[in-house]
Amino acid sequence: MVFPDIDVFRNFATVKSETLMNAIASTLHHFGNGFLPFAFSSLNREEESFSVTNKFAHATGARLQARHLNVYINGAHILKDINVEIPRNKITCIIGPSGCGKSTLLRTFNRLNDNIEGLRMTGEVTFDGDNILKAGSSRLSELRRNIGLVPQRPCPLPMSIYDNVAYGCRIHGIHNRHQQNKIVRHYLRAVGLWDEVKDRLSSPASRLSGGQQQRLCLARSLAVEPTYLLADESTSALDPISSHKIEELFTELKVNNSIVMVTHTLSQALRIADHVIFMYMGKVVEEGDAEQVFRHPKNELTRKYLNGAFS
Ligand SMILES: Nc1ncnc2c1ncn2[C@@H]1O[C@H](COP(=O)(O)OP(=O)(O)OP(=O)(O)O)[C@@H](O)[C@H]1O
Numbered sequence: 001m002v003f004p005d006i007d008v009f010r011n012f013a014t015v016k017s018e019t020l021m022n023a024i025a026s027t028l029h030h031f032g033n034g035f036l037p038f039a040f041s042s043l044n045r046e047e048e049s050f051s052v053t054n055k056f057a058h059a060t061g062a063r064l065q066a067r068h069l070n071v072y073i074n075g076a077h078i079l080k081d082i083n084v085e086i087p088r089n090k091i092t093c094i095i096g097p098s099g100c101g102k103s104t105l106l107r108t109f110n111r112l113n114d115n116i117e118g119l120r121m122t123g124e125v126t127f128d129g130d131n132i133l134k135a136g137s138s139r140l141s142e143l144r145r146n147i148g149l150v151p152q153r154p155c156p157l158p159m160s161i162y163d164n165v166a167y168g169c170r171i172h173g174i175h176n177r178h179q180q181n182k183i184v185r186h187y188l189r190a191v192g193l194w195d196e197v198k199d200r201l202s203s204p205a206s207r208l209s210g211g212q213q214q215r216l217c218l219a220r221s222l223a224v225e226p227t228y229l230l231a232d233e234s235t236s237a238l239d240p241i242s243s244h245k246i247e248e249l250f251t252e253l254k255v256n257n258s259i260v261m262v263t264h265t266l267s268q269a270l271r272i273a274d275h276v277i278f279m280y281m282g283k284v285v286e287e288g289d290a291e292q293v294f295r296h297p298k299n300e301l302t303r304k305y306l307n308g309a310f311s
Pocket residue numbers: 001002073078096097098099100101102103104105116
């Protein structure tokens with residue numbers, strides 16, 4: 001699947017650095033990229049604690065829902081009458097065979113599909129009661145402050161490892177170098193990357209391996225601590241140990257945040273999902289508590305999928 005918002009960055013190589021930064025800032029502002037400005041909520045790590053409150057996120061008890069959502073691309077009916085509710089402070093896993101619409105649904109939650117040519121959406125996606133499908137640009141940027149997306153393909157910005165994580169803080173007005181250092185260190189540790197990069201923080205992020213880039217992008221998204229983190233196969237390029245670390249991290253994060261992840265790995269969904277959405281050919285076939293869906297699926301199609309009858 002192509003991500004035009006990410007591809008934009010790849011074309012910046014020859015642009016002057018100041019122009020580049022401005023272009024990135026405005027592009028991110030427009031498209032959102034999972035790390036637009038947020039305030040930071042408190043982090044309870046013994047070695048580093050810092051606290052800035054994301055008032056909007058935690059005061060409103062915001063919830064994310066899709067009602068009668070339909071997505072068409074160039075006339076093709078991609079998402080069909082989707083009705084789901086994403087619970088707060090839980091890990092929701094979206095599962096289903098390739099091409100069933102998982103990423104499209106995930107991206108609809110922060111309007112990242114908007115730039116797809118020929119896109120038409122009907123129905124509602126509500127966040128904190130507001131239909132975000134009708135949100136104007138000012139509401140949209142607020143939305144993207146609260147719903148961050150880590151895309152399927154890692155997309156490091158054309159800057160250093162350090163700056164990739166610190167960037168979100170800066171555009172949100174956190175210019176204190178000491179505080180930035182703490183945040184960068186904290187989130188690189190959280191994703192299990194710190195030991196691998198601590199001696200080369202000023203190197204270009206593009207020199208990292210695919211799995212390292214995937215963790216860097218996750219750190220960048222987490223560093224602005226969204227209310228909802230949308231993760232599209234965020235462990236697909238990782239070895240089992242690194243994947244396990246990320247799963248542990250997501251489990252810790254749900255105390256303050258809500259995670260929605262697309263995964264192809266059923267064993268991963270079994271390990272960490274609290275809530276499951278099973279999709280097939282653009283429809284939600286079954287949704288519910290993970291234990292119920294995995295142990296006692298109501299739908300025959302879900303049962304077949306879980307038993308490996310198709311993938
Ligand atoms: N930009 C696009 N233009 C045309 N069709 C698209 C576009 N993006 C997605 N689609 C189509 O929408 C359908 C759902 O795609 P989507 O990427 O959401 O599926 P998925 O379940 O996430 O697949 P996978 O697990 O393989 O990543 C597919 O048939 C795909 O070809």
